Amino acid sequence: MITSVLVANRGEIACRIFRTCAELGIRTVAVHSDADADALHTRTADTAVRLPGAAPADTYLRGDLVVKAALAAGADAVHPGYGFLSENADFARAVTDAGLTWIGPPPRAIEAMASKTRAKELMGLAPLAAADVTEDDLPLLVKAAAGGGGRGMRIVRRLDELPDALDGARTEAASAFGDGEVFVEPYIEHGRHVEVQILADTHGTVRPLGTRDCSLQRRHQKVVEEAPAPGLPDALTEELYALAVRAARAVSYVGAGTVEFLVADGRAHFLEMNTRLQVEHPVTEAVFGIDLVAEQIRVAEGHPLPADPPAAHGHAVEGRLYAEDPARDWAPQTGTLHHLAVPAGVRLDTGYTDGDEIGVHYDPMLAKIVAHASTRAEAIRKLAGALERTALHGPVTNRDLLVRSLRHDEFTTARMDTGFYDRHLAELTGSAPDPLAPLAAALADAHGRSRFGGWRNVPAQPQTKRYELAGEEIEVSYRHTRHGLAADGVRVVHADAHTAVLEADGVRHRFEIARYGDQVYVNTTRLTALPRFPDPTAQLTPGSLLAPMPGTVVRIAEDLREGATVQAGQPLIWLEAMKMQHRITAPVTGTLSALHAKAGQQVEPGTLLAVVQETSS
Incomplete structure (x- = not known):
């Protein structure tokens, strides 16, 4: 019986594993870099061990330090989560050599599948030799042999781009995974990214647990995932299951894993096998009513899978909430996450809580929000509505992009592919702020700031406030009257420091307002309060x-x-x-x-x- 688990990871996945461990009565141990000393996963665990430094190469990728931490904290098992060391066979061996239980597949299975080049060879496929490619092979995809998450990948459409793509992919892969090996394969332009979740025990059972569609991606990293993959013919689904089971049996796989494919022209093209838990595993859990982390732990303890496979019910959709600006080439954002609250009825997996800092060292994913319903259409509507009503005060995020993506006709009718954002990014990132938001912010700011000791029988002079909204400067005006605050063209029903109710054209609108320094959040609209008089020295040289x-x-x-x-x-x-x-x-x-x-x-x-x-x- 496992009694104490160290999670060799951080953030959302560490918190998610700790949650299951607590439900099972298992003690938890966190490891943390100096940058994560006060992170949520560090605070959540029963025990935490410091890994000195901040860069992944000095901390979370140091398998020797992680094993020492497990022994020092009295853990008897290690769960790798995803990323970092999760697909490192040497780390898995080091864990078992130290007398600890490894909650994952055997090292030899990791070794066989962790390198995408070796995995393809195992499945009877072979990558292209970079030195031999010609114009006829274009477009190409340069891809890191290790790791995942879209890192170390480059699309090549002209042969003269290949050397630079190889160099860039090697550098990025070495930084993220400690392994700079890359390979080249044909790039399928309009395929769907479909994967099969598998679960295998030590008694010979290998069970496919449905399909997932993960076609909505930016920079080869998934943004929206769902289960089951919609619109697949039964024969193709059975073929995907058979290929996934074949891959697992080829390496005597044990535990949870995922086999990934590109589906194009009705055919399945093998991509890779991820010998770990996937970021998007919650959609499978929702559909099958299971806890994959609990299953991983039971398999690691030697228990067989239940004789009867779980039945699938309904549809689940997940959106990854990132601190990034899709309109600015997906630039990651940093700063304080002042407030995050999602409506009831959806699942929230996150590694952050109010007041936490979003730093520069790690992936910018803030949270995963998952909706489950009886049909795909209902699940999509539920998730889009929940995201739209999520209170999110902090750096710029992709929340609006997620909402618009979920409501896009190409997605709702399941006609999407991996080129979705290449085609639609401009229309999905266009600004559509609430026009009443600046006035609501100004009224909340003005609450209780009357310039009069009491009402006087003279006309009140208009007051003005300036805000930056979606890159534009907006000025709004209001007046203090004996009846309270007023504005032209709008009836002010109520206004205080945190709430405004405005009536325009006979329709009432309620706004919740929060301010942190010069940043103002009005419902889902983010504004920057500008000084009354611009700084004339704030000039930059053109270019x-x-x-x-x-x-x-x-x-x-x-x-x-x-x-x-x-x-x-x-x-x-x-x-x-x-x-x-x-x-x-x-x-x-x-x-x-x-x-x-x-x-x-x-x-x-x-x-x-x-x-x-x-x-x-």
Whole structure:
């Protein structure tokens, strides 16, 4: 019997595993970097052990330190979660060599499947040799052999892009997984990403637990997932099950795992096997009414799977809530998460709580929100509505994108594929703020600030407030009257420091207002309060390139020097933040008049990196 589990991970997945352990009466041990000293997973566990440092390579990827932590804390088992060391066979061996129970597949199975190149060979497939590809092979996908989560992947549409794609993918893969091996395969443009959840015990049972569709992706990382995958013919579903079971049996698999495919033209193309729990496992749990983490623990204890497989009921959809700005090339965002609250009736898995800091060292996922209903249409409507009503005060997120994606005709009719955001990003990120939000914010701010000691029989002068909303400056005005606050064209039914009720064209609108410094949240609209008089010194040279996020300058374009001619859209500088690389490109065609960035430099948002002076026409 397992009595104490160390989770070799952080954030949302660590908290999710701790929840199941607590329900089973199992003690929990967290490990944490210095950056995570006060993180929710650290506070949630019964015991926590520090891993000195902040970078993953110095902390969560140090298997030797994690094993020492487990022994020091008296744990008798280790659960790897997903990412980090979850698909590291040497770490699994180190755990068992230390006399601990490994809650995962045998090391030899991890070894066989963790490398995507070896997995393909095992399934009778072979990746392309980068040196031998031709124009006829395009488009191509450069892909990291280890790890997952969309890191270390590049699409190549022209042969001259291949060397740079290989270098970039190797660098990113080495940073994220400690392994810079990459390979090349054909890129299927309009396929659906479909996967099969499997569960296997030590007694020879391998059980497929339905399909999932994960086609809505950005940067090859999933954003919306659902179970079961909609619209698949029965024959294709059975083929996917058979291939998944075949892959598992080929390596004598034990525990929970996922076999991933691209489905195109009615055919299944094997991608890889993930020898771990997937981020999107909650949709399968919802449909089958099971706890996959509990099943992993029971399998690790040697128990057989139940004789009767669980029955599927209804449909489940999950949205990943990221601290990122989809309209700015998915740039990750940092700062304080002041408040996060979702409506009742949906599942929330998160590694954050009110007041936590979203830092630069790790993935920007804030939470997963899951809705389950009797039909797909009902589950989609339920999730979209819950996201729309979620109170979310903090950095910019992809929440509005998720809501619009779920309501997009291509998704609701199950016609989506992995190119969904390539086609629709502009329409899904267009600004649609509530036009009454600035006035509601101004009235809440003005509550109790009357300039009069009492009402006077003279006309009140209008008061004005300025806000930035969706990149635009907006000015609103209101007046103090003997009946309270008033505004032209709108009836102020009620206003206090946190609430405003406004009536426009006979329709009442209720607003909840929260303010943190100059950031104001009015229902789901985010505003920035501007000073009454703009700072005349706040001017930037045209063509200035500013760091869009905190991070590290990992690369500067080869031979880039001041005075060089650059083309609009040309990559100049690469920043690494939250385990991903982000390109800073030339905004216009012109001359690089200043270059301030240096390789290895740590930068904050707004740091001046370079200046490009536009060529006069």
